Amino acid sequence: MSALLEVREVSHRFGGLHVLKGVSFTVEAGSVTGLIGPNGAGKSTLFNIISGFLTPSVGRIVLLGEDATRLGIQHRSRMGLQRTFQTPQVxxxxxxxxxxxxxxxxxxxxxxxxxxxxxxxxxxxxxxxxxxxxxxxxxxxxxxxxxxxxxxLPAGRQRMVELARAVVAEPKLLCLDEPSSGLSTAEVQILMQVLRRLNEEGMTILLVSHDMELMEITSKMHALCFGEIIASGSLDAMRASPRVREAYLGT
Amino acid sequence: MTALARSATAHLWTGMLMVAVLLVWVALPWFLSRSAIDILVFTGIYTIAGLGVSFLLGQCGIVSLAQSGFYGIGAYATAYGTTVLGLPIPVCIVLGMLVSAVIAAAVGVPVLRLSGHFLALATLALAIIAHVLFLELEWITGGTLGIGGIPRISLFGFTFATPFRFYYLVWPSAFALLLAYSLLLRSRTGIALRAMRDAPAAAAVAGIPIASLKVRIFVLSAAVGAFAGSLFAHYVSFISVDSFAIDRAIGFLLIAVLGGVRSIPGTIAGALFVTAAPNYLSRLGDIHPLLFALALIVAVIFLPGGFGGFMANLGAKLSSGGRRPSAPAGG
Structure with missing residues (x-):
């Protein structure tokens, strides 16, 4: 498998606050990659850097083998990147x-x-x-x-509209920001089915969430904590990792 | 009644209404005085100029007070081109539109990065600069003396010399532009414009080129404004800098707001109000500006969506018995 997205040594600071400290990971073509982390871990900042809403202080974003660090949102859209928003933007x-x-x-x-x-x-x-x-x-x-x-529309349906809108653009990489928040348990099940189907059809998905249940559909996960990746691996490996348990599950 | 039958009935009614409007439009000048026809001609000219402003504001959220500048460029281009250079009228009209478009593109790139009050002020500044330039560039514009003897438009040996005749030139032009703007609104580009008005970040993700689309709509609006200015010059045959001052810029914005910025046909009603109201109110003596202002306030308070919004609501209530109106997405 080749890397569709490479995040290389990305650091970002807002004033004196280091929200990301040398984050590196890849999203392989055809995978469902998860990015988890507690509130304030830097997930949203990283997500905005990947989708072109922010330029990182240091580091590079490589999309489809091309350096996309300084490319605009629309340019990345044309290259085949789509994202959704934590609060649905219909x-x-x-x-x-x-x-x-x-x-x-x-x-x-x-x-x-x-x-x-x-x-x-x-x-x-x-x-x-x-x-x-x-x-x-x-x-x-x-x-x-x-x-x-x-x-x-009710919030859950707005999420579906947003997801559908991203899908009709036929992205190579679909980035979802907290897609299950505000959904009922039944709606989350439907969402997971839909995402599985999309992945089977060849769409690469990057999932940013703190919802462990949703992470069942991922093939690989990375845990972000205080701006650093503290663990990578499968969902089971994550659940077993003492560092993740400590940082994320609070036990 | 089935949905199909209901929509067929609605189509029939719409069709009959269109025919009735057309008949009234054709017959109207035969029953009106010269001065009333004159008002209708100006309504047509202002409808064209106001359309550009209205579409910018309603569909792109861009407040433009610069339209009087582009209107002036159109008028001076055709006046200078025909009287000094001796060029054919159509060439001059196109020239005015091109000059306006180029200037709009040049100033639009920096100015349209602004939004809200700052954008409104920047476009107001453009209108003021244009007015000063019209005054100072005497070798083109004739300064305060203006340019006279602008030839009338002729088509196939028929000269549009009187208000009566000009009526049949200006209104088909206005209708054609109303149609063109409606087509634009229903196209994928129109949907993209409304999308970026609703949620710019999501529109950018969808690949909609926000900045360049704004500039393009601004350029289009400027070209349409110049066209209106050219028609004005050929109609009155004498123009001076007084016709392109700030009050004209505000007048065009009023047309858009009164007509309802989300309604394209509403522009006609806005233009009619802005043209006719001061004219008829002035017969009541010196307090007419006050009465005009009062009429404006009343209109804005009671018709927040403008005349167009009011008519659309009324039409929706009458035709659907409570079904909500929705714009067709395509087909």
Whole structure:
């Protein structure tokens, strides 16, 4: 397996606060990689550095073999990276279907002028995006909400819309930030099924969470604590590791 | 009644309404005085200029007070081009749009990085700079003396010389631009614009090029503003710097707000108000600016979504019996 994402010696500081201290790990193509850690471990900062929302003070992010440390969010999106947010960021005034059409944006070519002049390729692209959106609505069980503004959906459904929107972009690497927070137990089960299916279809997933139950779908995990990776391995190895137990489980 | 039958009935009603509107539009000038037609012509011109401002504000969240500058560039380009350089009118109109577009692109890149009040102030500064330049660049603009003798537009030997005739030129142009902006709004680009207005971070992740899209919409708005300015110059045939001052910039913004920034056809109502209200109120004497201000306040308080928002709500209530309105995503 080759590395889809390499985090190399990444350090980050906010003023005098070192939130990340030389973090290195890789996400192998085809894997589901988990990143766990207690609150304040630096998970969100690391996640923002990987997705392009922050530039690290030191270190490099290598995406698909290319140095992406200083590339913008949109550039990484075009390279095939998608992320979700800890608080779901749906396009509130847009219907669920329109949210997913927006998710397909990187597949299209037409711009402002073509749309303004009503050229036929604009309608063609719109039709293609609508087909993809409708398939995703089916798959993520959002049928009843298709034409409802996404902001009016319950939190769990908004998470699904956000996930569906990331998936229709056909990412090579899907990064999920606390995807199970705010979901009911039943919804978490559905989420895990969906993620397993996506992985079987070849999508590489990076999962950042403190939800151990969700980590059952991962093939490899890294535990982050006070800005350092303190352990790596399978879920069982993690559960057995005294350092992880001490830092994370508090026993 | 099935959903299909209901939608067919709705289509029928919409179709009949369109035909009725068209008939009224064609017949209207035959029943109106010259001065009333003049107001409708200005409504058309201002609708075009206001469309750009409204779309920027409603769909991109960009407050632009710079439109009077681009309107002026269009007017001066066509005035200078036709009277001094002797160029054909269509060439001059396109030239004005191009000059506006290039300037909008150049200033848009730095200015559109701002947001909120800072952006509004920066665009206001642009309008002021444009006004000063129109005054100072006398060799082009004629300064305070202005430019006269701007030729009338002719098409196939028919000259649009009177308000009556110009009405049939300006409104088809306005309708075409209303349609174009509606198409833009329904396209994937329009969805992308609304997406970045709702959640910019998520829009960036979806690969939507936020900064460049904003500049493109600003450039489009400037070109449309210049087109309106050209029509204005050819209609009045004399222009001076007074037509492109700050009050015009504010007027265009008012059109957008009164019309309802999320409503494209609402712009017509906004333009009609801004054109007609001062005209009719001025007959009541010197207190007319006060009455106009009062009318504005009343309109903004009672119609927070503008005329367009009001009509959309009313239409939704009438046609669907409580079903919520939703924009179609495609198809």
């Amino acid at each position: 396009f509130r005034d847009l219907t669920v279907r329109e949210n997913l059409v927006a998710g397909c944006h990187r597949h299209g070519r037409t711009g402002v002028l073509e749309a303004f002049l009503g050229l036929p390729q604009v309608r063609r692209e719109m039709r293609d995006a609508a087909i993809v959106a409708d398939a995703a609505i089916e798959r993520f069980d959002l049928g009843p909400y298709r034409d409802v503004p996404a902001g009016e």
